[in-house]
Amino acid sequence: MVDDLPDGLVLRHPGADDQRRVLAVLDDWWAGFQGDAGSLQRSLLLPRLFFQHFTDSSYLVERADGRLVAFLIGFMSQSQPEAAYIHFVGVDPSLRRRGVAEGLYRRFFRLAAARGRSRVQCITSPGNATSLAFHTGLGFQVEPGDITIDDVAAHRDYDGPGLHRVVFTRTLADQISPPRTPAVRDIRVCFLGDSFTAGVGDPTRLGWVGRLAARTERRGVDLTAYNLGIRMDTSTRIRARWRHECLPRLPEEQEARLVLSFGVNDMTWDGQGPRVPPDTSVANLVALLAEALPLLPVLMVGPPPSGDPGRDERVAALDERYAAVCAEHDVPYVAVFAALKDQPSWRQGIADGDGAHPAAAGYAQLTDLVFDPWWRWLEDPRPGRTHRQARPRS
Ligand SMILES: CC(C)(COP(=O)(O)OP(=O)(O)OC[C@H]1O[C@@H](n2cnc3c(N)ncnc32)[C@H](O)[C@@H]1OP(=O)(O)O)[C@@H](O)C(=O)NCCC(=O)NCCS
Secondary structure (H helix, E strand, C coil), X not given: CCCCCCCCEEEECCCHHHHHHHHHHHXXXXXXXXXXXXXXXXXXXXXXXXXXXXXXXXXXXXXXXXXXXXXEEEEECCCCXXXXXXXXXEECHHHCCCCHHHHHHHHHHHHHHHCCCCEEEEEECCCCHHHHHHHHHCCCEECCCCEEECCEEEECCCCCCCCCEEXXXXXXXXXXXXXXXXXXXXXXXXXXXXXXXXCCCCCCCCHHHHHHHHHXXXXXXXXXXXXXXXXXXXXXXXXXHHHHHHHHHCCCCCEEEEEEECCCCXXXXXXXXXXXXXXXXXXXXXXXXXXXXXXXXXXXXXXXXXXXXXXXXXXXXXXXXXXXXXXXXXXXXXXXXXXXXXXXXXXXXXXXXXXXXXXXXXXXXXXXXXXXHHHHHHHCCCCCCCCCCCCCCC
């Protein structure tokens, strides 16, 4: 179900003792949004009374070791019998985009509907783009206001002088039907690549493939994602192994796809030159596409930066050549190198880790870069072409 929590997380109602734990995470989770003034406002938004008198309509999410990772404070309106109100919500940055907040909201929607409420209201600060995207994505409408800030209607001085707010309302009319399209489409995808594909360095063990798969599943696709990333693998080895590793996992009668991602190990200096010369690396991709495309739709994710200046320079050049090959073959290519090169969390993950691989935040960024092109490709792998032909068994 869409509102199931990720594995290892536990949901419960808060109690009075939880107030200080929630207050303690606000600055970190809001990343200092609106500076000291914002920090002060947030700390004043959660007096103890919320943890005494609104507990049965509020939720905390914790890891098995008790660490707080999300909260939702909400209640049924005393004065408007048709309304429920979500006062405050936050999710630990390391668990974002995994459906945690959505799960809490949907749980609250069901509770409110069961208590006879027909709409939910909440507010946010103008400029909180994540909150805006999240709420509108969940079906909230922005109420008309008397001022426009960052192209969004807001209410001037809503919470006091200078405290403008965006007001959201969502009907609960859909609470008798499932929240999203049920999983109907069964797709098998092999992710063939190297250590980045395997998610090396990510303490959550999700990597970009796991995050991508989870997000896809939440959108109603029954996805079987085979992670075939091997540390140190080059394009030469990947080309040699693709057929016998992928084809048994992709039965002909199922919708099946192939995602490629390699190149960093090719460009590793082995004393005399790159482990795989760039021309060979490009020839490997051409050969692999020639073998795979008659059988399967293919998408390629370009090689990312890995913190070694010389290798990164060679990878940047290879990235451009791979992009050109894919364009010639009508294969979608997701170039990630340039976008990640100067990203602080990508670089920091490498510096704090093994010197080549990012940590959880870096993999989350990589996932963000890949998700939209991936989703478009899932919906339409090669516009205007017949992509599936009979597959010879070898
Ligand atoms: C807003 C917040 C609660 C969302 O939590 P979350 O668990 O990451 O959100 P979910 O994973 O449930 O996201 C559900 C959907 O909302 C939308 N969404 C969430 N974060 C988004 C972002 N940063 N950019 C664009 N869309 C986003 C997406 O449509 C997402 O679905 P998808 O991942 O399948 O595309 C979280 O970012 C947060 O704690 N932010 C800081 C605190 C805050 O601003 N709270 C809200 C104001 S009180």
